[in-house]
Amino acid sequence: MAVLSPPAQAPTITDALRARRLLADHLPPTPMWSYPALDAAAGHGTTVLVKHENTQPTGAFKVRGGLTLLAGMDAAERARGIVGYSTGNHAQSLAYAAARFGAPCVIVMPVEPNPAKARAVRALGAELIEAGADLGEAAAHAERVAAERGMRLVSAADEPDLIAGVATVYLEIFDQAPDLDALIVPVGGGSGAAAACLVAAAVAPRCRVYAVQSAAAPAAHDSWHAGRLLTRPIRTRVEGLATGAGFDLTQRIMRDHLTDFLLVDDDTIADAQWRLMRDAHTLAEGAGATALAGLLAHPTHFTARRVAIVCTGANASESELRATPWRGQGPEGTSAPTN
Ligand SMILES: *Cc1c(COP(=O)(O)O)cnc(C)c1O
Secondary structure (H helix, E strand, O other): OHHOOOOOOOOOHHHHHHHHHHHHOOOOOOOOEHHHHHHHHHHHOOOEEEEEEHHHOOOOOOHHHHHHHOOOOHHHHHHHOEEEEOOHHHHHHHHHHHHEEEEEEEEEOOOOOOOOHHHHHHHHOEEEEEOOOHHHHHHHHHHHHHHHHHHHOOOOOOHHHHHHHHHHHHHHHHHHOOOOOOOEEEOOOOOHHHHHHHHHHHHHOOEOOOEEEEOOOOHHHHHHHHOOOOOOOOOOOOOHHOOOEOOOOHHHHHHHHEEEEEEOOOOOOHHHHHHHHHHHHHHHHHHHHHHHHHHOOOHHHOOOOOOEEEEEEEOHHHHHHHHHHOOEHHHHHHHHHOO
């Protein structure tokens, strides 16, 4: 959180290239495929490429950041360990990376967390502490734990090493499709979109970068359009996007390079989840389908363009799997009978 520390230094393309070297020993590149049915859904002569970050070992792109952070720590710092606060994929990323590097890891979650997410973090060997009514209170507790135990506190977005690690997604994308016209990235705290901006500006300056957020939690969107950090209520069902405030570092990077910041509603995100399942044979959690939702909600931005959408994660909770994506969508996007 920006209030806990001085302004963080923005990572550079050199940091991203260094992260790629570090990650080469740990993660293979993820596939990127196109699907005629998604091209047809987009219409307007658009070619859609799906970057499958949902196939990462933790089910989300964030593991690139966690591994990069741990790989960059010296032995003494690693031995003291890391503390994170998160309800979701950031927690699993830190726990996974800490286990890989033999570092102690504490994750603070607000009380009564989603049992599946708590189990996943414990299964990776992290110590789970339940504290606080919301993520802000959990963050304050995490700060105390870090101070008491001499561990490193890891923010969810304002961490240059996390952004540099996540930037390797975009290095891979431009390796796989150098002639891309546009990239669409879902935003919570903004590390993914900031990383996309960083890489596109350096290696593909003609490629446009679009960020997408849920209209039911628009803090990053509103902050970017206003040019200052704003807080907004969180009403979205989409966990990976449930962020109530803009972050300083990611907003600074997006300010320089982002083409536009779009909003979509939660139902459009659920439709996009269904389309990814049906047309791309792939499981996306809500946040993982948000880039496609942005494309389908704003198709004329992408007329006749080659567009990569990042399917950022697959960690849909069981209740989300049972309830959300299948409502109302029948063959070819028509409403299915609800008998
Ligand atoms: C965290 C997350 C996002 C949002 O990424 P930020 O870097 O916080 O903007 C999107 N999708 C998934 C699956 C995530 O876990």
